[in-house]
């Protein structure tokens with residue numbers, strides 16, 4: 001990220017969710033606040049998406065990863081989850097439309113510059129901040145998640161769900177493992193959902209070309225993609241940390257789950273969405 005500046009890719013992800021509401025009528029992720037949080041930029045974001053059909057792939061992936069995480073969270077509430085930590089929240093709107101009220105304490109963790117900018121956006125859009133929400137400004141590269149969350153009043157004795165969407169690729173591998181180790185260390189158990197990509201060399205040619213273009217773009221924005229994982233190694237290391245249940249959807253599984261009636265030629269490699277539980 002550029003020093004002292006909010007994340008540009010957080011804006012881009014929010015623009016994808018806003019465009020999804022209009023171009024696909026929010027079929028995968030209905031989000032009544034997605035346009036509102038962008039304020040007067042929303043219209044241009046939708047127009048831009050319409051003029052660039054090649055962005056659909058990323059838009060749909062972002063809608064699906066958010067939907068997957070929110071469904072997985074909902075399934076754990078009846079099993080005792082009382083805290084949600086949204087890591088690298090960007091302009092995510094879940095906290096402002098959660099239907100669990102004060103049954104679910106929510107912590108939004110983000111880089112301090114991005115979080116300050118989000119709070120301005122919320123105010124401009126007159127989106128009220130619910131009592132259940134606490135902001136925790138943390139730079140993952142320079143602070144431990146444990147310290148940052150403790151300072152924000154996080155209760156490590158509560159079963160907690162972590163979402164970590166669109167963040168892992170931007171971190172160093174050390175920062176990724178430090179966060180996963182913290183999640184695995186929670187004694188009452190924890191769940192995490194995050195997305196990651198296979199290494200570019202493993203991607204089929206067409207996808208690799210698309211990936212290289214996107215990678216060059218985010219590097220220009222000062223938010224380069226640094227970390228990729230091979231699924232087998234990632235799962236083995238997570239199991240070694242104590243994660244017992246791992247559900248990992250690669251491109252083919254994502255297509256089968258979200259587009260079951262459409263014959264799709266999905267590649268084996270690409271973007272993954274992973275859910276893991278530590279009991």
Ligand SMILES: C[S@@+](CC[C@H](N)C(=O)[O-])C[C@H]1O[C@@H](n2cnc3c(N)ncnc32)[C@H](O)[C@@H]1O
Pocket residue numbers: 001006007009010013014087088089090091092109110111112114138139140141164165166167170171
């Ligand atoms: C692509 S955005 C994703 C935002 C949001 N999760 C979403 O899906 O819309 C990446 C997020 O990671 C955060 N981020 C990147 N590097 C970070 C760091 N070192 N510490 C804390 N947050 C970081 C950015 O501030 C930004 O909010």
